[in-house]
Amino acid sequence: xxxxxxxxxxxxxKETYLHFLNTLKYSLYVIFHPADGFWDLTxxxxxxxxxxNFIVFATLLTHIWKLRFTGMLFLDNQWQKVxxxxxxxxxxxxxVIFCIxxxxxxxxxxxxxxxxxxxxxxxxxxxxxxxxxxxxxILSNFVTVEEGAFYTVFNDLSLMWCLLLIYMAMMMIHAxxxxxxxxxxxxxxxxxxxxxxxxxxxxxxxxxxxxxxVSLAKEIMFRLN
Numbered sequence: 001x002x003x004x005x006x007x008x009x010x011x012x013x014k015e016t017y018l019h020f021l022n023t024l025k026y027s028l029y030v031i032f033h034p035a036d037g038f039w040d041l042t043x044x045x046x047x048x049x050x051x052x053n054f055i056v057f058a059t060l061l062t063h064i065w066k067l068r069f070t071g072m073l074f075l076d077n078q079w080q081k082v083x084x085x086x087x088x089x090x091x092x093x094x095x096v097i098f099c100i101x102x103x104x105x106x107x108x109x110x111x112x113x114x115x116x117x118x119x120x121x122x123x124x125x126x127x128x129x130x131x132x133x134x135x136x137x138i139l140s141n142f143v144t145v146e147e148g149a150f151y152t153v154f155n156d157l158s159l160m161w162c163l164l165l166i167y168m169a170m171m172m173i174h175a176x177x178x179x180x181x182x183x184x185x186x187x188x189x190x191x192x193x194x195x196x197x198x199x200x201x202x203x204x205x206x207x208x209x210x211x212x213x214v215s216l217a218k219e220i221m222f223r224l225n
Contacts, residue, residue, distance in 0.1 A: 034168035052123035071140035113173035121169030
């Protein structure tokens with residue numbers, strides 16, 4: 001009980017919120033100075049898991065807002081058929097699998113980053129998606145088709161910027177060279193595909209096993225009756 005009390009006391013402290021705001025504000029420095037930013041993020045403890053979680057949560061909300069409020073000229077989406085939990089999974093699952101696979105691969109080849117640091121760096125790298133997509137969602141309801149090129153350019157820019165920042169994050173966190181980072185990013189993507197294949201195979205076997213025992217139980221019940 002004392003542990004829970006200490007946690008609540010820590011959350012109630014003003015310093016906790018100031019630390020959260022400072023580490024969240026630091027994401028603005030990271031996206032414009034990725035080399036120094038990602039190095040200090042982990043090595044100088046300039047980041048926090050609270051800010052990282054907030055950025056991931058903001059990314060999820062932005063993705064949902066994009067599906068809901070983007071102008072029909074740019075995204076003809078049937079909101080009634082959107083499964084919010086499935087949409088969350090399309091971001092969270094790749095994020096989790098990427099962190100696990102990158103950590104697993106780089107650990108074997110002198111990678112300096114820990115799993116938590118990889119997650120933090122990747123989360124901070126998602127900042128441009130939130131900063132760019134929210135204004136684009138609003139503008140998409142006012143611009144014409146002729147002006148739509150700007151929407152497309154900035155939409156692609158937000159994604160490319162995030163990918164570049166993830167690359168820089170991995171390079172700084174693992175203390176790799178540019179070429180070695182690119183190589184292990186490719187290996188990580190391949191590892192993600194293998195991981196997904198194994199998980200699908202595993203759940204397929206589990207579902208088939210469950211279906212077998214269910215049918216067997218029904219057969220036994222039928223014969224007993």
